Amino acid sequence: MDGEREDGEGRPAVAAATFSLLANEHRMAIMRALAAPGEDGHDPAGLTDRQVYTADAVGPPTKSYSELKAATDIRDNGQFNYHLNELLGTFVRKADDRYRLTWLGLLADHMASTKLETDGVGRAFDxxxxxxxxxxTLRAVYTDEQFFELSCPDCGIGYEQMHVAARGVESHTDAGLLRAVASxxxxxxxxxxxxxxPRCSGSVERRVVLPPDADRARTVPQPLVYCRCTACHxxxxPTVGSLLLAHPAVVGFxxxxxxxxxxxxxxTLPFAAxxxxxxxxxxxxxxxxxxxRRDGETLVVAVDETGAVRGVERDRQ
Incomplete structure (x- = not known):
């Protein structure tokens, strides 16, 4: 028990020490420089056909020492080297005299970019x-907190809710944003x-949740499946139907x-919504x-308390 408690108490300390490495504007400048593509929009190092098939070459773009230093405003060599060395091993990796962000570094840069891109990104449209x-007509709302919601303005039913990073939203028209959310x-x-x-690849627990009061006006279109990751929580x-949309029987039907x-x-699918x-x-x-139901044929999918499929029937009337 003591070991478990020490481990639990140690995790916040490790997290604090890790993220404290980023609490410096020069280090964040190095991170942003490593995340940025070359002036032509592509990885300045380029990839040969052979490298495309090399696992180590698949990942963030790389920069040489001189390219990286030139991309920042840090002119003092000693100061630049100090901050770069602080990032090495956790957020930055060096190989063959080139530098790149680790996957943890990419995530950290993404979080920093997401925070910087919150102002003025909100929009609402039919x-x-x-x-x-x-x-x-359904109404789509995207807030400055980078949260997308699709609902009915008349009866209040909610059809979709999810976080969508502003960086991606800015590249889409209204119709494009709907396509991206659907995908x-x-x-x-x-x-x-x-x-x-889908976020950390951990194991997921699921259970079907029925409306607490069948007589109360619903704010969601179907019974829900509560999905919870046991690793990242x-x-x-999702509605029961939307969780089944990738099932082979449903796709085939x-x-x-x-x-x-x-x-x-x-x-737009009654099966899901x-x-x-x-x-x-x-x-x-x-x-x-x-x-x-489609063209006179009915597909019936039986589901248990976890949202798992227990039986499938097709009937043409």
Whole structure:
């Protein structure tokens, strides 16, 4: 028990010591310089065809000592060398007289960039999709806190919520942002469905959560699946149907009816975003069935309390 307590108490100290290395404007300047591409927009070192297949060459761009120093405003050699050496091993790696960010360095730079890019990024617009419950036009809102939300302004149903980094949002039109969010939703929920965290690759626990009061107006379109990473504790709350969109039976059903789910926005699919598509067969234990209908054929997917598929039926009427 003592060993566990010491380990738990030691983690914050290690984290504090690690991030304290970045608490200096010169070191952050070195980090930003290493993260930046060359003037032509490409890695200044370039990659040969052979290097493309070399694992060590796949990663952040590299810079020579002179390139790196020239990209910063640190003119004193001793000061530059001191701060560069402080970063080596944790955030920066040196190999063959070239420097590059480690993967931890990339994450740290991403966090720093995300903080710097928060001002004036908010926007709101009407989405080109209607609420499946009341028919009103959905409203998309992206805040200065870099949080995207898609909901119905009339009945209040929420269809999508996720963090989207400002760096990516700035490159998209409104329609492009919706496509990006839809792609992220497909990708991340598909990974969560396999029991793996899309953020840290840790093991994920899942459980279906039914609305606490069936008579109360719902603010979400379906029963939810509470997904929680046991390693980084990242949560997600997809609808039951959206968690199943990557299942082979669901993909195959829609493909047979001419629908490529990868290019479909989940909030436009009743299977993923309509309460009418879900039947609660039992609450103890939790058992659900989710239905998709296309061209006279019905797909019924049976789901247990963890959101796992327990049976699939197709019926043409």
């Amino acid at each position: 989405a080109d999709a209607d609420c499946l419950a009341c028919g009103a 992220r939703a497909h990708h991340e929920r598909g990974i969560f469905a396999t029991g793996v965290c 990242a949560p997600d709350f 829609y493909h047979d009816h001419g629908v490529d789910l990868r290019r479909t926005r989940p909030w 309509s309460d009418a598509a879900v039947t609660v067969e039992s609450s103890d234990p939790t058992r659900l069935s989710v239905r998709a």
